Amino acid sequence: MPGFIIPVKRRYLVRFDPKRIPHAFADVLIIGGGIAGIRAALAVEPNQDVIVVTKDRLLQSNSAYAQGGIAGVFDPLDNFGSHAADTLAAGKGLCDPQIVDMVVREAPHRIRELISYGAHFDMQEGEIALTLEGGHSHRRVVHALGDATGQEVMRAMAELVRSRPNILIWESTFTIDLLTHEGSCRGGLVWNPNHGKTFVWAKQTVLATGGAGRLYRETTNPDIATADGHAIAYRAGAELRDMEMVQFHPTVLYIAGSSRHLISEAARGEGAVLRDVTGYRFMADYDPALELAPRDVVSRAIATQMAKTRHPCVYLDLSHLPVEVVEARFPHIRKVCAEFGLDFAHDLIPVRPGAHYMIGGLTINADGQTTLPGLWAAGEVSSSGLHGANRLASNSLVEGLVYGRRTGVGASHLAAAQPDTFTAIPLKSDWPERPQDDGLDLEDLRNSLSSLMARYVGIERDAPGLKSAAEQVNFWDRYVSDREFSGPRGWELQNMLLVAKLMIASASARKESRGVHFRSDFPESDPQQNQHISVNAAQKQPADHANPATGWGR
Numbered sequence: 030m031p032g033f034i035i036p037v038k039r040r041y042l043v044r045f046d047p048k049r050i051p052h053a054f055a056d057v058l059i060i061g062g063g064i065a066g067i068r069a070a071l072a073v074e075p076n077q078d079v080i081v082v083t084k085d086r087l088l089q090s091n092s093a094y095a096q097g098g099i100a101g102v103f104d105p106l107d108n109f110g111s112h113a114a115d116t117l118a119a120g121k122g123l124c125d126p127q128i129v130d131m132v133v134r135e136a137p138h139r140i141r142e143l144i145s146y147g148a149h150f151d152m153q154e155g156e157i158a159l160t161l162e163g164g165h166s167h168r169r170v171v172h173a174l175g176d177a178t179g180q181e182v183m184r185a186m187a188e189l190v191r192s193r194p195n196i197l198i199w200e201s202t203f204t205i206d207l208l209t210h211e212g213s214c215r216g217g218l219v220w221n222p223n224h225g226k227t228f229v230w231a232k233q234t235v236l237a238t239g240g241a242g243r244l245y246r247e248t249t250n251p252d253i254a255t256a257d258g259h260a261i262a263y264r265a266g267a268e269l270r271d272m273e274m275v276q277f278h279p280t281v282l283y284i285a286g287s288s289r290h291l292i293s294e295a296a297r298g299e300g301a302v303l304r305d306v307t308g309y310r311f312m313a314d315y316d317p318a319l320e321l322a323p324r325d326v327v328s329r330a331i332a333t334q335m336a337k338t339r340h341p342c343v344y345l346d347l348s349h350l351p352v353e354v355v356e357a358r359f360p361h362i363r364k365v366c367a368e369f370g371l372d373f374a375h376d377l378i379p380v381r382p383g384a385h386y387m388i389g390g391l392t393i394n395a396d397g398q399t400t401l402p403g404l405w406a407a408g409e410v411s412s413s414g415l416h417g418a419n420r421l422a423s424n425s426l427v428e429g430l431v432y433g434r435r436t437g438v439g440a441s442h443l444a445a446a447q448p449d450t451f452t453a454i455p456l457k458s459d460w461p462e463r464p465q466d467d468g469l470d471l472e473d474l475r476n477s478l479s480s481l482m483a484r485y486v487g488i489e490r491d492a493p494g495l496k497s498a499a500e501q502v503n504f505w506d507r508y509v510s511d512r513e514f515s516g517p518r519g520w521e522l523q524n525m526l527l528v529a530k531l532m533i534a535s536a537s538a539r540k541e542s543r544g545v546h547f548r549s550d551f552p553e554s555d556p557q558q559n560q561h562i563s564v565n566a567a568q569k570q571p572a573d574h575a576n577p578a579t580g581w582g583r
């Protein structure tokens with residue numbers, strides 16, 4: 030697997046003195062309370078103590094915003110081979126076929142389990158209702174509340190996890206860094222506004238911090254998606270891979286002030302079509318599968334059509350569909366549109382692509398173990414081999430369930446074999462006595478970064494754009510990483526800058542187009558490059574590992 034090393038400036042984002050801050054102990058620490066983190070917590074043996082930390086409220090996660098549904102084979106006319114084949118086709122050679130097979134076979138079990146937790150899925154004639162989404166060759170997507178699947182699933186999971194006496198949930202608690210000692214993970218350094226910093230020592234740690242959408246100006250992701258987990262794991266020494274692979278969702282509501290709501294793929298699955306500003310249905314010019322082509326194809330087609338027509342968006346048209354179908358299937362997005370004076374069933378709905386899903390992440394094995402002993406990862410923060418170079422719609426909630434359970438079981442098993450010690454390790458942070466004050470306009474920097482990423486590291490990339498992005502991010506990082514911040518907005522910015530570096534370096538290194546990664550200067554796939562690109566942090570840089578495109582790592 031080709032890879033390179035990009036060193037980090039500091040191992041920890043903040044100074045600390047282990048004698049001066051409180052300590053807590055857990056068998057298993059779970060960082061993140063989305064579908065992957067909660068499923069992991071539920072899988073830990075009831076005689077073990079679990080702490081789950083979430084940086085916002087428990088129900089504020091990408092998982093809770095999921096709309097379309099969860100993919101699994103339920104129709105007797107469907108089969109695992111077909112679900113696997115669709116997943117592999119979308120992944121464009123980068124999926125691990127064994128992982129794909131394992132996940133699609135486990136999917137129906139994990140979905141039925143959700144029903145046993147109390148989640149109510151939409152039904153049709155006494156059976157689970159199934160819809161079709163882009164890239165799937167069968168109706169196999171289960172959904173709830175029409176188009177608010179995540180809300181219903183997370184409600185049921187949150188109620189269950191809160192009822193478990195062995196699980197403590199620390200909401201509004203930000204994980205600043207993982208604690209490492211002698212090459213393994215020992216827990217996390219967390220902060221909350223009431224207690225300040227706390228060391229949480231854990232026998233095993235599961236990272237389930239979700240995605241990175243907030244690195245981009247247009248995104249479907251809520252505020253929490255700032256790639257913290259990618260950054261804290263990287264600083265701790267875990268390997269990341271495929272960081273150039275970011276999926277853009279083709280249809281994000283484009284109304285100023287609407288905070289960029291996603292319009293689920295299921296709308297196109299039910300028959301909605303895309304038109305440009307002149308009313309022309311353009312997808313036939315790009316792909317025979319029309320509106321149900323894979324997401325990368327539809328996103329690029331929309332971007333091209335926007336450029337051709339010099340118009341900032343295209344339009345989704347459902348006006349030919351029966352109103353009762355639109356009302357039953359899309360009550361949530363219909364309500365959002367109504368708030369802006371649009372009738373979802375009759376009007377043309379303005380849409381454009383936005384960053385949606387971070388495919389790249391921590392390299393994990395089939396059980397969810399990362400390359401850092403003691404650390405596990407599940408869900409969007411990880412790279413399991415399921416999605417390859419493009420994620421098939423509705424495959425990520427199911428991945429969160431499958432790997433959430435696997436990491437919870439595995440971490441619990443290893444923790445059971447470790448004795449209780451309740452000792453704190455005298456760790457040191459690598460800071461000078463007096464770092465610079467933070468005094469920066471953080472919002473200005475965040476906006477500048479997300480605009481830069483959209484411009485140069487978005488749907489289309491090329492060498493000059495990536496070089497400009499590298500220079501600019503390097504410049505910002507030089508003065509931002511020398512400062513010590515006292516709260517989440519600053520730590521998030523530092524994490525986003527680090528992850529932007531990794532994404533730009535990886536996108537520069539992949540000199541071909543594959544799946545979601547489209548290089549206008551290398552528009553074809555190159556069979557020689559059909560492999561993962563990994564990145565690692567290290568203090569000392571061997572010369573042959575430097576990334577020639579960006580100069581990082583030299």
Ligand SMILES: Cc1cc2nc3c(=O)[nH]c(=O)nc-3n(C[C@H](O)[C@H](O)[C@H](O)COP(=O)(O)OP(=O)(O)OC[C@H]3O[C@@H](n4cnc5c(N)ncnc54)[C@H](O)[C@@H]3O)c2cc1C
Binds near residue numbers: 090093
């Ligand atoms: C609008 C939208 C619609 C989607 N629709 C679908 C769909 O229909 N089907 C599908 O399969 N997928 C869908 N996805 C993708 C899917 O929702 C996500 O990939 C999946 O939910 C990720 O789950 P997760 O548990 O990995 O992360 P999340 O659900 O994002 O949870 C991350 C957790 O980590 C916590 N966290 C993050 N950083 C820190 C930190 N520093 N300290 C402490 N806690 C932290 C957060 O507070 C949160 O609790 C959608 C995504 C979006 C945004």
